[in-house]
Amino acid sequence: MLDISVSRQLRDFELSVDLTVKTGEYCILAGNNGAGKSTLLNMIAGLIDPEKGYIRSNGTTFFDAGDRINIPPEERQIGYVFQNAAVFPHLTVAENITYGLRARGMGKSLRDSNVTGLTKRLGLNHLLDCKAAQLSGGQKQLVALGRALAIEPVLLLLDEPYRALDRTIHPIVADCLQEMVTSWDIPCILVTHQNSELDLTNCWNCRIHDGKIEKSDAR
Amino acid sequence: MATHFRLSKSLGLAVAVLSIGMVAAYLALPIVALFFHSSPELFLSSLSEPKVIDALVLSLMTSTIAMVVIVLVGTPAAYFHSRMDYPGKSIVDILIDLPLVLPPAVAGLALLLLYGRMGLFGQYLHMFGIDIAFTIVAVMMAQVFVASPFYLRQAKALFGQLDPSYEQTARSLGASPLFVFATIVLPLTFEGLLSGLVMTFARALGEFGATIMVAGNLPGVTQTMPLAIYGAMQGDFNTAITISILLVLISFGIMAIISIITKRRGLIA
Structure with missing residues (x-):
């Protein structure tokens, strides 16, 4: 379970969020541009520090202002897909997807065999040796998703992951996500601009406005 | 019409x-x-003169060391400078650009007033028996001072243009800051850094004004190639021409390297 209670003064308003996402569950987080969606994800990932509050995941405290706990991003094991995909342009698709395993010191052959199932699922097998800079927008998003899933994250953060995706691959992504999130039993926060276009079960919606969760259908 | x-x-x-x-x-x-004004025979015969060889070796050695110092200190400085907001950042920006507009003679005099025997720092160093002015160290300090903007400005711009989400993604995937720098930041800026580096080397190699003020013109000790040209002008005109031709050839080589690097970069992008 992901348990968040954070606040931080932003330029125009105070971001103040209390949010709980159970394992195996999707929280679809909607809101306008500049409402604080990406800032919230960055806080959970450890890229921005909250001023007050705590972030806990499955009994691990990532951040606690009171106890002065702040685990660096590389130790949180969070699968984070950025809005712009941010695939590393100088690396191949395979090198992108196995980057997290390489950072953990895993050897090349082990890395590659580790992700074959994943790359096949995402339909990237024929692109493994392509330089990521040459991919289309949708392919980049798939690579970014695969790269985040390859580290077997304890939590998934997806910032508009399907914006650049061809509609025909939405079901592939939804299936892949569904299976991983269910089998690993992890919480997932999915940020969206409009309504979610992915067909996911076990999800609930909430809306963030000027840094506050406004409307939520959480049970 | x-x-x-x-x-x-x-x-x-x-x-x-x-x-x-x-x-x-x-x-x-x-x-x-x-x-x-020269001929191949004249060029080759004065090329073997000890004065020329000394100046060539000294120039290449000091410029290389100056370049290495600038890269080792300048790379992290430029990186953090472009990634952080701190008070006085705009002043540091001006300081980085300063050597570009400051006349080298002024830079040399200023260095002398700081590190010279009577200088602000120099007088204390002198008490411990350390003298910097008019040594090979002063040559390199002058080179570092005047040549640093070429690398620093380039590095600053490259790091500033790099989308931070690459580094943030890499961190969230489990990479330490140092691993991110080595595997993401450096490869994505390498060509640009290299061309800044080459320009810095070229500027250090041609440095004259600051060097003659703070390091003097001592053959075999502080007499780099530009200083040797100046020295040889008094009598040995041929030697001056030979060293000049050497510098022209090296400059051409450097420009060729840069154009190859930028062409390659164009192909990648």
Whole structure:
């Protein structure tokens, strides 16, 4: 379970969020541009520090202002897909997807065999040796998703992951996500601009406005 | 109408040929004169003179060390400078650019007033028996001072243009800051850093004004190639020409390297 209670003064308003996402569950987080969606994800990932509050995941405290706990991003094991995909342009698709395993010191052959199932699922097998800079927008998003899933994250953060995706691959992504999130039993926060276009079960919606969760259908 | 068009077109062509020709000739003729005044035999015979060899070795050595110092200190400095907001950042920006507009003689005098025997720091160093002015160390300090902007500005711009989400993604995937720098930041900025590095080396190699003020013109000790040209002008004109030709050849080599690097970069992007 992901348990968040954070606040931080932003330029125009105070971001103040209390949010709980159970394992195996999707929280679809909607809101306008500049409402604080990406800032919230960055806080959970450890890229921005909250001023007050705590972030806990499955009994691990990532951040606690009171106890002065702040685990660096590389130790949180969070699968984070950025809005712009941010695939590393100088690396191949395979090198992108196995980057997290390489950072953990895993050897090349082990890395590659580790992700074959994943790359096949995402339909990237024929692109493994392509330089990521040459991919289309949708392919980049798939690579970014695969790269985040390859580290077997304890939590998934997806910032508009399907914006650049061809509609025909939405079901592939939804299936892949569904299976991983269910089998690993992890919480997932999915940020969206409009309504979610992915067909996911076990999800609930909430809306963030000027840094506050406004409307939520959480049970 | 058609004649008018043809006329203006040929007029444009004439202006283009004339102006480009003037630029090219003005820049090329001095170099031509340099080669005209020498001959291959003369060049090769004065090339083996100890004065020339000493100056060449000293120049290459000091410029290389100055370049290494600038890279080792300047790379992290430029990185953090471009990634952080801190009080006085705009002042540091100005300081980084300062050596570009400061006359080298002023830079040399300023260095002398700081590190010289009577200088602000120098007087204390002198108490411990350390003298910097008029040594090879002073040569390199002058080079670092005047040449650093070429690398620092380039590095600052490259790091500033790099999308931070690459580094943030890499961190969230489990990479330490140092691993991110080595596997993401450096490869994505390498060509640009390299061309900044080459420019820095070239500037250090040609450094004259600051060096002569703070390091003097001692053959074999602080006499780099530009200083040796100046020294040889008093009597041994041929040696001056030979060293000049050497510097021209090295400069050409450096420009060639840069153009190859930027071409390769163009292909990748």
